[in-house]
Amino acid sequence: MVTIRMIAKRCGCSAATVSKALNGASDISAETAERIRAAAQEMGYIANSAARALKTSRSYNFGVLFEDATNSGLTHEFFSRILNAFKHRAGELGYDISFISDCLGGREISYAEHARYRSCDGVLIASVEFNEPQVLELVNSGIPVVTIDYVFEHCGSVQSDNVQGMRDLVKHIHSLGHERIAFIHGEETAVTKIRIASFYRTCKELGLEVPEEYVLPAFYHDPASVEEATRKLLSLKVRPTCIIYPDDIAYLGGMNELEKQGLSVPGDICVAGYDGIKFSQIIRPRLTTLRQDAENMGISAAEELARSVEEGKLYIPGRIVIPGQVLPGETVRKIK
Numbered sequence: 001m002v003t004i005r006m007i008a009k010r011c012g013c014s015a016a017t018v019s020k021a022l023n024g025a026s027d028i029s030a031e032t033a034e035r036i037r038a039a040a041q042e043m044g045y046i047a048n049s050a051a052r053a054l055k056t057s058r059s060y061n062f063g064v065l066f067e068d069a070t071n072s073g074l075t076h077e078f079f080s081r082i083l084n085a086f087k088h089r090a091g092e093l094g095y096d097i098s099f100i101s102d103c104l105g106g107r108e109i110s111y112a113e114h115a116r117y118r119s120c121d122g123v124l125i126a127s128v129e130f131n132e133p134q135v136l137e138l139v140n141s142g143i144p145v146v147t148i149d150y151v152f153e154h155c156g157s158v159q160s161d162n163v164q165g166m167r168d169l170v171k172h173i174h175s176l177g178h179e180r181i182a183f184i185h186g187e188e189t190a191v192t193k194i195r196i197a198s199f200y201r202t203c204k205e206l207g208l209e210v211p212e213e214y215v216l217p218a219f220y221h222d223p224a225s226v227e228e229a230t231r232k233l234l235s236l237k238v239r240p241t242c243i244i245y246p247d248d249i250a251y252l253g254g255m256n257e258l259e260k261q262g263l264s265v266p267g268d269i270c271v272a273g274y275d276g277i278k279f280s281q282i283i284r285p286r287l288t289t290l291r292q293d294a295e296n297m298g299i300s301a302a303e304e305l306a307r308s309v310e311e312g313k314l315y316i317p318g319r320i321v322i323p324g325q326v327l328p329g330e331t332v333r334k335i336k
Helices: 004-011 015-022 030-043 049-056 077-092 111-117 133-139 162-175 190-205 223-234 251-260 278-282 294-314
Strands: 061-066 096-100 122-127 145-148 156-160 181-185 215-217 242-244 270-272 289-291 319-322 325-327
Touching: 004 015, 004 030, 015 030, 061 077, 061 111, 077 096, 077 122, 077 294, 096 111, 111 133, 122 133, 122 294, 145 294, 156 162, 156 294, 162 181, 162 190, 162 242, 162 270, 162 289, 162 325, 181 190, 181 223, 190 215, 215 223, 223 251, 251 270, 294 319
Parallel strands: 061 096, 061 122, 122 145, 145 156, 156 319, 181 215, 181 242, 242 270
Antiparallel strands: 289 325
């Protein structure tokens, strides 16, 4: 393992000078600092995390809180893409990550207590019921927090542009001649409310009538509930010509019901998803969907959390909105 003393010997200077150069001290020349840092990189030097923590009073560790309602865990492709990008960018910024929960060693523990136990410099809340008392305790604990798709006044946030995303998807479907568009949405969350409102607003802007029975609840990532909602839509006297599903995985339930009723996509009815996961572009016909930029969301979340930690009392929470993109696919055909 390369040590500061080994770098000092190679550069012909004291260990104290090497330490100053690696820690950005201002009382050595820029030329000397650059020469020492170049030697350290060439020799493969990695700072001792325990020593760095003692010196800076920071752990260089981010906590991640991820609890989705369907218990999909890291098989949830949208959030796994966010977390993977978050992990890589955090590593580039010098941070490790630890998952936190309400259980430690077989005993119950609050999220805030777990974050303190792990000495987290900050916490990313990627998915959770944001109004739960434990979450509010963490948000108000003084530990820097950045949220995904939710806004607390004194925390940074990274959001997918659900308003524009739904608007773009509906306008794309309408551009292909569809005027009877139904929407099966997920459970009641802040994201769901925004998507529903954007759906109604866009339809109104386009002069489309939306019967009450065309907008039905289900659950994200839950094909069974979506299958039932699809059955209800197909039982209507006047069926929609296109159904928007809450996410790409949930669409599998809709696909099952359509097949049971002998309906082809897009010949008999058209469908669209939301998320733009890889699976949606592999199945045939290729799913028309709205791709959320999960990778950019994860990168932005890591950068925002690092900024929150490093700026401390000077930090002003950022509100970062990441645009999505319609992937036209093959499941919505032109009907006019």
